[in-house]
Amino acid sequence: MAEAHRIDETTRALVKKLRLERLSLRGICRVLEVSLPDNPGVQPVSSDRAIEWLCLEVQADELWSFVGRKANKQWLWLALDPRSRQVVAFYVGDLSRDSACELWLRLPAS
Known part of the structure; x- marks a missing residue:
């Protein structure tokens, strides 16, 4: 089993920016040389959950x-x-x- 390492806040902020550009998480991890957790804590959106529209402009x-x-x-x-x-x-x-x-x-x- 691989040893878990935390990434620093600068790298975490960079990952967040790159995700906003719709880049794949696996690709980002390869380029930044950080490991992808087996379960990144992403929960699927249930179909019965209402979507809130908070944006006033498109x-x-x-x-x-x-x-x-x-x-x-x-x-x-x-x-x-x-x-x-x-x-x-x-x-x-x-x-x-x-x-x-x-x-x-x-x-x-x-």
Whole structure:
């Protein structure tokens, strides 16, 4: 059994920052040369637990890709929570005002 070592606060803060960038915990541990505990104490979120929306602002963006052929452009409209970088709402459509309104309608009510 491997000997457990605590990581210093500077490394712990760096791990936290890198996790906010959506990097894998295993990858972070490899790069920083720290060991990953067998059970990092992560508890799964139960499906019956209510999610609280504490953020009062979202960021919206759009990007495009094509489906099947380049002439068939599809736009992905996203609304993101800037703190957690979680996708709050999305809509796939064209680059029109109607599509922007569809994204707006998909935002959760406060």
